[in-house]
Amino acid sequence: MSATTTEPTEKALKAQQVIDLLGQKLNRQVVGSLVACVHCGLCTDACHYVLANPGDVTYAPAYKADRLRKIFKRHYDWTGRVLPKWVGAATVDSEADLEELKDIVFGKCTNCRRCTINCPMGVDFATFNRTARGLLVSVGIMPEGVAVVSKDQWEIGNQMGVLKEDYLETLEWMEEEVRDELDDPDFRIPVDVPDSNVVYAINPREVKYDPRSIADAAKIFHAAGEKWTMPSDGWDMTNFGLFSGDDALGGSVSRRLYESVEALRGRKLVISECGHGYRSSRCEGPNWAKRDVDFEMESSVLTMLRYIKEGRIKVDKRRNPEPVTFHDSCNNARSCGLFEEPRELLSLVCMEFREMYPNRAENYCCTGGGGAMSMAEYTPRRLKSGSIKAKQLQDTGAPVVVTSCHNCVDGLTDLIRHYELNMKVTQLVNLVANALVIEERVVVPVEEVPVAVPVEGEAPVLAGRVVLVADDEEDQLEFLASVLEDNGATVFRARTGDEVLTLARREKPDLVTLDLHMPGRDVGEVFELMRGDPELKNLKVCIVTGKPELRRLIYERSVRPPEGYVDKPVDEKRLLLNVRKTLEVVHREG
Numbered sequence: 001m002s003a004t005t006t007e008p009t010e011k012a013l014k015a016q017q018v019i020d021l022l023g024q025k026l027n028r029q030v031v032g033s034l035v036a037c038v039h040c041g042l043c044t045d046a047c048h049y050v051l052a053n054p055g056d057v058t059y060a061p062a063y064k065a066d067r068l069r070k071i072f073k074r075h076y077d078w079t080g081r082v083l084p085k086w087v088g089a090a091t092v093d094s095e096a097d098l099e100e101l102k103d104i105v106f107g108k109c110t111n112c113r114r115c116t117i118n119c120p121m122g123v124d125f126a127t128f129n130r131t132a133r134g135l136l137v138s139v140g141i142m143p144e145g146v147a148v149v150s151k152d153q154w155e156i157g158n159q160m161g162v163l164k165e166d167y168l169e170t171l172e173w174m175e176e177e178v179r180d181e182l183d184d185p186d187f188r189i190p191v192d193v194p195d196s197n198v199v200y201a202i203n204p205r206e207v208k209y210d211p212r213s214i215a216d217a218a219k220i221f222h223a224a225g226e227k228w229t230m231p232s233d234g235w236d237m238t239n240f241g242l243f244s245g246d247d248a249l250g251g252s253v254s255r256r257l258y259e260s261v262e263a264l265r266g267r268k269l270v271i272s273e274c275g276h277g278y279r280s281s282r283c284e285g286p287n288w289a290k291r292d293v294d295f296e297m298e299s300s301v302l303t304m305l306r307y308i309k310e311g312r313i314k315v316d317k318r319r320n321p322e323p324v325t326f327h328d329s330c331n332n333a334r335s336c337g338l339f340e341e342p343r344e345l346l347s348l349v350c351m352e353f354r355e356m357y358p359n360r361a362e363n364y365c366c367t368g369g370g371g372a373m374s375m376a377e378y379t380p381r382r383l384k385s386g387s388i389k390a391k392q393l394q395d396t397g398a399p400v401v402v403t404s405c406h407n408c409v410d411g412l413t414d415l416i417r418h419y420e421l422n423m424k425v426t427q428l429v430n431l432v433a434n435a436l437v438i439e440e441r442v443v444v445p446v447e448e449v450p451v452a453v454p455v456e457g458e459a460p461v462l463a464g465r466v467v468l469v470a471d472d473e474e475d476q477l478e479f480l481a482s483v484l485e486d487n488g489a490t491v492f493r494a495r496t497g498d499e500v501l502t503l504a505r506r507e508k509p510d511l512v513t514l515d516l517h518m519p520g521r522d523v524g525e526v527f528e529l530m531r532g533d534p535e536l537k538n539l540k541v542c543i544v545t546g547k548p549e550l551r552r553l554i555y556e557r558s559v560r561p562p563e564g565y566v567d568k569p570v571d572e573k574r575l576l577l578n579v580r581k582t583l584e585v586v587h588r589e590g
């Protein structure tokens, strides 16, 4: 396809890349949505942004879609080439164009799909809005929060940057809490137990802000006598690729999760209550990861409901006497059809359930969807658009709103605070755990096992670590190496791709910091050779580059992605932070 260019400024080049990439993303679904709109306007009132901003046409789904559609028409549709003015075709070629696009796709739509189900022509605006996000992300244009969260999920494997050590400590902590609460020495939160019936994957938010949800789920599995486990790696079932539109990230995150279940030979993956995690892991992930998944996947809502129906757990609804209402997460409900099961579960564990209107597929977004909670610059707009949701909540008169999504918990909590509603938010797992009837057990005293407490030594933070620093710019190489050496690491230096391979094989470093531009053998090939070398299978790689767009050449390869990246210019603090994250070295304030 031909594409128009203007003066070769950086922004113009990025605009051209966006146009070219759009051509590669055009599939039947996207093209169908791009050509089918008849501008009937039926979707307008479906959007919470429109309802909260009466008279502002720029929030209307069809208007927003036209900002993207004009590019398609100009470059990839014959009508736009022949009659550009008539069909509203136009290109993007300036910074202002790209910024307008960013503002629309990230700041004026939560990809909630409410307009989609209200379109008689089947236009799926949310899908091509996500596609447009992916195009901008691929040229580095995105809100800062999207970049930060994506980076954590690429590097550390979970979108909140939770280190493995902190995750495992939290599981131990919750295990002790529930063991004391139940007075049951047999209580465990099992980790990495092979051949389990259930592998339970969670949202990193649970580790960071809501560990009680982990404890509650563990209590339920224990009461049901389930053979279950949590993986020590690949435990994050959320996927920021759904929000950023980055299919490569989506594939990498999904692969990690699926591989952790397979490594444990788990029979079923149970996904804790999270709308976008459920949709990403169960529905979209196999496509992004380009692979089949041979085990079953289900939402924990179904698991809990089945345990009650099969008599594996007993519940007493009188323990949850307060009236509750239910907020359908857009991803669970509109995109995955999870409507009736949560309501059935609520009827079993709560005394009074009050429906919210509209509900199920017609429910309004919590306004925190589509990654909106990570985009601080749009907060005032998000809160204003939440007036519709706030009214829905208030009209129920219920003091408690239940939702099966961690993202919605945050979105709703924010709205409740902003609109001063006298309500609290909870999840089904909390209500089920609270209603659990656990038979009294005979307590068998067990011998206390002394726990080894790590003692902080005086050694520098990278003592004992071996790092191979690869860079062809001498001053950069020396800077990186000396920072790492000053912090205790043993450092080897490589200036070409071939030297990287030789030194990696000979010195067996823990980490290689890899510049993407070096003479000799192509660095992408070097990376792939290292990944395929059985002797280097534990070698961690942190990409260091001044051209972030080149990172994709590494991440899109069909091998395990790098464990980290840091963009040039690099300063001491950022280098150490990224190396520490990549090597999972606990930070000590100094």
Ligand code: SF4
Binding pocket: 036, 037, 038, 039, 040, 041, 042, 043, 044, 061, 062, 118, 119, 120, 121, 122, 123
């Ligand atoms: S309802 Fe469908 S056809 Fe009508 S304006 Fe909206 S997107 Fe276009």
Ligand code: SF4
Binding pocket: 046, 047, 048, 049, 060, 061, 064, 108, 109, 110, 111, 112, 113, 114, 115, 116, 125, 126
């Ligand atoms: S997907 Fe949701 S937020 Fe986006 S335009 Fe449609 S109704 Fe509005």
